[in-house]
Amino acid sequence: MPADLASLAQPATTRIVLVVIDGLGGFADAAHGTELEEASTPNLDRLVSEGAAGLLEPVGAGITPGSGPGHLALFGYDPFEYELGRGALSAAGLEVELRPGDVAARGNLATLDADGVVVDRRAGRIADDDAGRIVGLLAEKVNLPGIEVVLAHEAQHRVLVVLRGAGLDPHVTDTDPQTVGVPPRPPHATTPAADRTARAVAEFDRRVRDILAGEPEANALLLRGFDTHRELPSMQIRYGLNPAAIAVYPMYRGIARLVGMEVLAKAADLDDQVSVLQSHWDDFDFFFVHHKPADSAGEDGNFEAKVAAIELLDRAIPAIAEQDPDVLVVTGDHATPSQLAAHSWHPVPALIWGKVVGRDTVSRFGERWCREGGLGRRPSVELMPLMLASAGRLAKYGA
Amino acid sequence: MPADLASLAQPATTRIVLVVIDGLGGFADAAHGTELEEASTPNLDRLVSEGAAGLLEPVGAGITPGSGPGHLALFGYDPFEYELGRGALSAAGLEVELRPGDVAARGNLATLDADGVVVDRRAGRIADDDAGRIVGLLAEKVNLPGIEVVLAHEAQHRVLVVLRGAGLDPHVTDTDPQTVGVPPRPPHATTPAADRTARAVAEFDRRVRDILAGEPEANALLLRGFDTHRELPSMQIRYGLNPAAIAVYPMYRGIARLVGMEVLAKAADLDDQVSVLQSHWDDFDFFFVHHKPADSAGEDGNFEAKVAAIELLDRAIPAIAEQDPDVLVVTGDHATPSQLAAHSWHPVPALIWGKVVGRDTVSRFGERWCREGGLGRRPSVELMPLMLASAGRLAKYGA
Numbered sequence: 111m112p113a114d115l116a117s118l119a120q121p122a123t124t125r126i127v128l129v130v131i132d133g134l135g136g137f138a139d140a141a142h143g144t145e146l147e148e149a150s151t152p153n154l155d156r157l158v159s160e161g162a163a164g165l166l167e168p169v170g171a172g173i174t175p176g177s178g179p180g181h182l183a184l185f186g187y188d189p190f191e192y193e194l195g196r197g198a199l200s201a202a203g204l205e206v207e208l209r210p211g212d213v214a215a216r217g218n219l220a221t222l223d224a225d226g227v228v229v230d231r232r233a234g235r236i237a238d239d240d241a242g243r244i245v246g247l248l249a250e251k252v253n254l255p256g257i258e259v260v261l262a263h264e265a266q267h268r269v270l271v272v273l274r275g276a277g278l279d280p281h282v283t284d285t286d287p288q289t290v291g292v293p294p295r296p297p298h299a300t301t302p303a304a305d306r307t308a309r310a311v312a313e314f315d316r317r318v319r320d321i322l323a324g325e326p327e328a329n330a331l332l333l334r335g336f337d338t339h340r341e342l343p344s345m346q347i348r349y350g351l352n353p354a355a356i357a358v359y360p361m362y363r364g365i366a367r368l369v370g371m372e373v374l375a376k377a378a379d380l381d382d383q384v385s386v387l388q389s390h391w392d393d394f395d396f397f398f399v400h401h402k403p404a405d406s407a408g409e410d411g412n413f414e415a416k417v418a419a420i421e422l423l424d425r426a427i428p429a430i431a432e433q434d435p436d437v438l439v440v441t442g443d444h445a446t447p448s449q450l451a452a453h454s455w456h457p458v459p460a461l462i463w464g465k466v467v468g469r470d471t472v473s474r475f476g477e478r479w480c481r482e483g484g485l486g487r488r489p490s491v492e493l494m495p496l497m498l499a500s501a502g503r504l505a506k507y508g509a
Numbered sequence: 510m511p512a513d514l515a516s517l518a519q520p521a522t523t524r525i526v527l528v529v530i531d532g533l534g535g536f537a538d539a540a541h542g543t544e545l546e547e548a549s550t551p552n553l554d555r556l557v558s559e560g561a562a563g564l565l566e567p568v569g570a571g572i573t574p575g576s577g578p579g580h581l582a583l584f585g586y587d588p589f590e591y592e593l594g595r596g597a598l599s600a601a602g603l604e605v606e607l608r609p610g611d612v613a614a615r616g617n618l619a620t621l622d623a624d625g626v627v628v629d630r631r632a633g634r635i636a637d638d639d640a641g642r643i644v645g646l647l648a649e650k651v652n653l654p655g656i657e658v659v660l661a662h663e664a665q666h667r668v669l670v671v672l673r674g675a676g677l678d679p680h681v682t683d684t685d686p687q688t689v690g691v692p693p694r695p696p697h698a699t700t701p702a703a704d705r706t707a708r709a710v711a712e713f714d715r716r717v718r719d720i721l722a723g724e725p726e727a728n729a730l731l732l733r734g735f736d737t738h739r740e741l742p743s744m745q746i747r748y749g750l751n752p753a754a755i756a757v758y759p760m761y762r763g764i765a766r767l768v769g770m771e772v773l774a775k776a777a778d779l780d781d782q783v784s785v786l787q788s789h790w791d792d793f794d795f796f797f798v799h800h801k802p803a804d805s806a807g808e809d810g811n812f813e814a815k816v817a818a819i820e821l822l823d824r825a826i827p828a829i830a831e832q833d834p835d836v837l838v839v840t841g842d843h844a845t846p847s848q849l850a851a852h853s854w855h856p857v858p859a860l861i862w863g864k865v866v867g868r869d870t871v872s873r874f875g876e877r878w879c880r881e882g883g884l885g886r887r888p889s890v891e892l893m894p895l896m897l898a899s900a901g902r903l904a905k906y907g908a
Contacts, residue, residue, distance in 0.1 A: 118572070160539070465538075466536065466846075466848065466849060466853075467536070468535075468536025468537055468538070468543075468846075468855055468876075469536070469537045469538060469539070470537075470877070470880070471877055482880070482881070484876075484880065486564070486880075486886040488570060492569075492570035492571070493570075494571075495569065495570045495571025495572060495854075496570050496571040496854070497571075498571055499571035499572070499573065499853075499854040500571075504571055504572065504573065504854070505573070506573045506574070506575050506851075506852055507568050507572050507573060507574055507575060507578055507588075508568075508574060508575035508576075508577045508578035508579075508588065508592065508593065509575045509576070509577050509593065509594060509595030509598050509615070509734050
């Protein structure tokens, strides 16, 4: 966005709800339409009939976004200007506060064979208890000269690793080879300033392997996504909003926190999330509601489960709409077509509903209909100014 | 614009007419379509049937443009690269030539109560005669040490104020609080270089209030939009055109002058404007015809009046088309939906007609049809290269 929205933001008493169906987008093939096209979504169809539809491209043509850029774009942060490493995302999700100078990485507990070759990047998706015990062991025994090591267990094989000390730099390559049959990669500094950090990571890797040598499953920790503390300008400062997040999964709670959202009480499922929305309705003017199951089903390659996850969300729409938001948006952070069992670059359907949005002629929510919609096809980062404008929160530009 | 049009501009004998229906865009709601969709526009429909249609976004997603950026974009000037303050626009409209170093602001004659609190920002929309007398009084009596003060009455409460002298800087905040019930704001310099100017503006405010102390209605002058002389590259240099403007209202005449257009004899209404076009047909190769009433009706929240203003323009199309332009474009500078009674961020329909434009399948002029059009949806600044190309005025790029 060339326009500086902060200079145009104007106060208002309006409320915006942004519902993100994680991995919403899909693609049609010879067998069937996209998951959203095939889903029965009477409530979303009603919203789109009364509002405007379109397609969003989260990062750019042909680019498959991770969760970080996908969400940052929806929150109006240019994903090229604001990059978040996996380490920073994990830390945010675990509520581990990174400090300036910290270097964080995402770690996978992994299985190496006797020759030091990776045979399972996720240590058999090790059970939480077992993983927790191993992380505790490492936290007790790993030490590096002059560097504090903070370890936090996320779930299963996933571990956050933070290195804290003077002169650290995150420009270090992953040790996670992202494949099996090869040894972990030696870390390399991509700038001279990161030489010491790369050596520390190599030493960390050696000591971890020594300590875990007797473990049958998890005998190494593969690191990826080295990153440091990022100071993102808050949504309060950029848009004059008082925003809140209602998300079940830690990473999305973390991303929300990074842009200044208040992260509301942890909800167990979508019903809970709607209850949280209702009980905090008077306290905030922007609500981010994150719905994960569509992405999980897509990642599992389960077409029917993704359809069901979308239909589940559809049934929650009346309770959300009943709060009478001024602007209600439903879209996704990226596509997760079940045919690919992975994130993809395909565009993501979006609908925006509100009194001054303007109606187009689209009456069903789905890729093939959104293509004809009044929003057109645009980068996801343009959604935020459209939401703000539709909520009367942007002043005129220029005389 | 990534492409440097100046390096591609090539001479031609073709003529382009750009008709700007001010505030053309609107939005559909439950009650009706947009003003343009509901208007009966057989002549515009014929043009669009023989040409191509699309939707323009003047400044960016969600951004509501003022008249300055809305028109600059249509003339092919990136509205972020070329910013115009209200003062510069007013000066241009009044044919007061700003010189390098001048600082200009838009002034409102206003009513303060005995406590110095603004009770009417427009002094009851004071009559022209009365306002003219007061501006004359101020021009005679206000003086600032080392600074020449130029005052020019626009209409009603609107006054142009120019400060002329060495070392002035326009980075001064408005004294107009843009609301009632508070005193005028003290001017602040936003850069140290403007300290002296801010002090001069404060002194100007004091002296104006002293001089007008006995006036019942207009006893202060609220200032906003401080700006300085802007040197815009002309359309002659950028495009090799010899352009003329046919506009009724001063501000649009002013904007046209800033980009190098010859501003033709003042016309009283659209019939007059068409006559001026006819009589100057052989003298220019680009004509900007500005039609204000659609915007005025939109600003008044009058749906039917905006429809009528569009239908009025439609009836003038045959006379314009009869001149046989090579390229005829009809669009708007921004949306002014009557539901909002204000400018808005909604996209603006556009049609381009000409022998080599190419026909799409759209046969009616209006937002819902333009969405399907051959021009697609694009930033307004891209219209100018399309007009030039369609008029055979852009050479091939690259070998």
